[in-house]
Amino acid sequence: MAPIRVTEILSAVLDESTDGHASPAALVQMCARTLRVGGVGLALMTDEGPAGTVAASDSTALQLEELQFSLGEGPCVDASRTGRPVLQPDLARTGQARWPAFAAGADAAGLVAVFAFPLRVGAIRIGVLDLYRSTVGVLTERELADALSFADAATTLLLHLQARAAGWGVPEDSLVVLDDRAEVHQATGIVSVQSGVSLQEALLLLRARAYTEQRPIGALAVDVLKGVADFRDDLDRE
Amino acid sequence: MAREQRLAQVFVELADTLVDEFDVVDFLQTLTERCVELVDTDAAGLMLDDQRGALQVVAYTDESARLLELFELQRAEGPCLDCFATGRVIANIDLTTAADRWPVFTEAARDLGFATCHALPLRLRRQVIGALNFFSVGSKPLSDDHLAVAQGLADIATIGLLHERAARDQVILSEQLQTALHTRILIEQAKGVLSARVGTSVEAAFRLMRTHARRTGKTITVVAEGIVEGSIDVSRFQPAPERPR
Numbered sequence: 300m301a302p303i304r305v306t307e308i309l310s311a312v313l314d315e316s317t318d319g320h321a322s323p324a325a326l327v328q329m330c331a332r333t334l335r336v337g338g339v340g341l342a343l344m345t346d347e348g349p350a351g352t353v354a355a356s357d358s359t360a361l362q363l364e365e366l367q368f369s370l371g372e373g374p375c376v377d378a379s380r381t382g383r384p385v386l387q388p389d390l391a392r393t394g395q396a397r398w399p400a401f402a403a404g405a406d407a408a409g410l411v412a413v414f415a416f417p418l419r420v421g422a423i424r425i426g427v428l429d430l431y432r433s434t435v436g437v438l439t440e441r442e443l444a445d446a447l448s449f450a451d452a453a454t455t456l457l458l459h460l461q462a463r464a465a466g467w468g469v470p471e472d473s474l475v476v477l478d479d480r481a482e483v484h485q486a487t488g489i490v491s492v493q494s495g496v497s498l499q500e501a502l503l504l505l506r507a508r509a510y511t512e513q514r515p516i517g518a519l520a521v522d523v524l525k526g527v528a529d530f531r532d533d534l535d536r537e
Numbered sequence: 538m539a540r541e542q543r544l545a546q547v548f549v550e551l552a553d554t555l556v557d558e559f560d561v562v563d564f565l566q567t568l569t570e571r572c573v574e575l576v577d578t579d580a581a582g583l584m585l586d587d588q589r590g591a592l593q594v595v596a597y598t599d600e601s602a603r604l605l606e607l608f609e610l611q612r613a614e615g616p617c618l619d620c621f622a623t624g625r626v627i628a629n630i631d632l633t634t635a636a637d638r639w640p641v642f643t644e645a646a647r648d649l650g651f652a653t654c655h656a657l658p659l660r661l662r663r664q665v666i667g668a669l670n671f672f673s674v675g676s677k678p679l680s681d682d683h684l685a686v687a688q689g690l691a692d693i694a695t696i697g698l699l700h701e702r703a704a705r706d707q708v709i710l711s712e713q714l715q716t717a718l719h720t721r722i723l724i725e726q727a728k729g730v731l732s733a734r735v736g737t738s739v740e741a742a743f744r745l746m747r748t749h750a751r752r753t754g755k756t757i758t759v760v761a762e763g764i765v766e767g768s769i770d771v772s773r774f775q776p777a778p779e780r781p782r
Contacts, residue, residue, distance in 0.1 A: 304589065383716045386708045416715075421722030422765040437707050440588075447589050447715070479593075481603065481725045485739045488729020488765070498726055498765060524739060 323354035344379035373401035378415035486520035560756035615642035620656035727761035
């Protein structure tokens with residue numbers, strides 16, 4: 300069940316790094332190459348909506364990301380607001396009424412299909428990965444699987460970068476795929492109450508402790524559920 | 538209530554949820570619960586294609602059903618996986634004699650106290666999008682009548698996911714499947730939050746969430762969102778006595 304593809308993507312992104320840090324720029328470049336799409340954009344999002352572009356594979360993708368923010372409309376904005384993927388294989392047919400200004404901008408840039416994937420871990424909303432294409436049509440089964448794997452990799456990478464930005468000193472080798480077991484998500488909820496933090500911070504706390512204790516996050520989560528592991532004083536320790 | 542009457546009622550209840558923007562996970566959760574009620578079985582679980590080459594458990598009535606399905610996925614062996622791979626019904630598997638076929642799964646299922654299992658595909662024409670699985674404590678095979686109801690419920694799940702009117706629309710299917718996977722995680726997070734706030738197990742927390750959803754006419758997803766956002770006041774949620782097993 301291990302998401303091999305996501306692990307491969309993350310280690311390839313890390314391999315391309317020149318400073319030892321995995322970069323979102325490398326991820327969007329690799330995504331654009333692998334899927335042979337016209338452009339790829341990665342945006343942050345908060346509960347209030349989109350919160351800025353993190354990386355774009357080229358200037359056109361960057362321009363379309365920025366266009367959506369300034370207009371406040373577009374597939375990325377909708378994906379971020381609803382938490383649902385927004386797949387638009389034929390923007391001219393289905394997007395013009397929904398996002399007139401954005402559709403015109405995309406058309407002018409020669410991009411006629413957009414696929415926006417929300418980067419979420421349940422209630423934790425992190426960002427959106429946007430794929431832009433210059434040809435009309437749905438993603439093939441293989442392309443969709445790849446796109447979703449890149450979205451999963453981007454989710455992991457953004458969580459990792461946020462932990463680092465919070466000054467948690469997380470090493471690059473902790474950049475591992477999220478364990479998707481129910482226990483991990485349940486424990487995230489429990490830790491958020493115990494520590495009085497958001498779900499996102501709770502997930503980062505769980506990952507950090509699993510890393511420092513050198514054990515799988517799933518095992519730690521089971522201990523949280525049993526009440527054996529406790530995070531009530533965790534923030535004081537920092 | 539007569540069985541026919543209850544059957545009709547359940548099918549109407551499920552069809553009634555198939556409106557625009559309906560809540561996929563709430564629908565699938567209700568469906569698994571109705572399966573256990575209407576089909577002679579003890580636990581049900583539902584797995585969906587995650588479109589990344591794997592399956593994910595999206596709804597289940599009992600922790601034991603979830604564990605078994607997870608076990609199948611981790612060990613890459615079991616009737617649910619075979620059912621998904623072939624698109625064929627695998628019914629009335631006697632777990633006392635199934636060890637040759639699925640040694641690891643059979644032992645795990647028997648350790649959890651099950652004697653029989655069944656797996657039904659969620660399929661539309663040639664495409665299989667998931668599997669509905671039943672686990673029974675007793676060794677009695679399902680009657681044809683019960684098997685037909687089970688397949689009917691599996692078909693309703695498929696229709697719900699494909700949203701009927703857009704049956705050929707891959708875009709809608711992808712949006713539904715991916716949203717269902719995200720929603721499942723949200724519900725697990727909310728179970729954790731509620732269990733810590735009320736001081737109960739995550740299983741009991743889920744029952745409280747289901748009760749609250751029914752009482753207020755909200756979907757399980759809306760209730761889960763309200764709990765993690767703090768917009769639902771959980772101070773009045775009383776832990777119910779643990780269900781006798």
